[in-house]
Amino acid sequence: MRKPTTGEQILDLLLLRTSPPDYAVDQPYYTTGNIVAAGLIRVVLIALVIILLDAFWKSSTSWWYVALFAIWGLGLYPAWVQYNKFNESVDQISAGTLCGACRHFNRTNQLCMILDEHVTNDEPPCEGEAWEPIS
Secondary structure (H helix, E strand, O other), X not given: OOOOOHHHHHHHHHOOXXXXXXXXXXXXXXXXXXXXXXXXXXXXXXXXXXXXXXXXXXXXXHHHHHHHHHHHHHHHHHHHHHHHHHHHHHHHHHHHOHHHHEOOXXXXXXXXXXXXXEXXXXXXXXXXXXXXXXX
């Protein structure tokens, strides 16, 4: 497994990719936590740029509409799209693996609650030994 470059680490921090990188093989690329964190980081960066630009354009009402659309279009909308992709991958895992029918599977973060490991399509983290049906 290769190490990501600095540019790839920045892309991963802000979640600006549309598909998982080739070095993300042993864990899910999208989780609820990193989607929310990346969305917050993007919104904070956009807000800082807005504050700096506001110092140049004093109280122009129409400029704030552009700022609000930037927060939505660059900060919140990508997080919403990535959350939908995350839900699609969780649905695939729920339908295609033994973990999807286990009571220890947590859908919100794609996690096996017993072993505290992320579930992937390859095999159950417990190899089926701790599997219990949803009651």
